[in-house]
Amino acid sequence: MTDSLDPVVAKFVDALNSGDRQAFYALLTDDATMSDDGNDRDLRQWTESEVFGSDGRMDVESVSDGGRSLVANYTNSRWGSMRTAWRFTVSGDRISRFETGQA
Structure with missing residues (x-):
């Protein structure tokens, strides 16, 4: 399923799933922002808590919007598994x- 993702989004999913902080953060612009369930969050704080600090993993279920939106089963040691929706704004190669939020 990840082969239909935008190439930058595919790298994001791969970096997240492999726990590769360096690759993950290298994919983000210096001023990147994010939201969770409609609330803007501190990107690094959220990522450390919900991804790297809790072994986050994303199993992509469906892809839309030219590969820049997806639905995934997201699992981490903090919350367990949930169906989530993700939308990405890609600027160049970052x-x-x-x-993100519950789907």
């Missing part, structure tokens, strides 16, 4: 914003 992500300037992502939004």
Whole structure:
């Protein structure tokens, strides 16, 4: 399923799933922002808590919007597994914003 993702979004998913902080943060613009369930969050704080600090993993279920939106089963050690929606704003070869929330 990840083969239909925008190439930058595919790298984001791969970096997240492999726990590769360096690759993950390298994909984000310096001023990147994010929201969770419609609320803007501190990107690094959220990512450290919900992804890297809790072994976050994303199993992509469906892709839309030219590969820049997806639905995934997201699992981490903090919340367990949930169906989530993700939308990405891609600027060149990096992500300037992502939004996630329960699907």
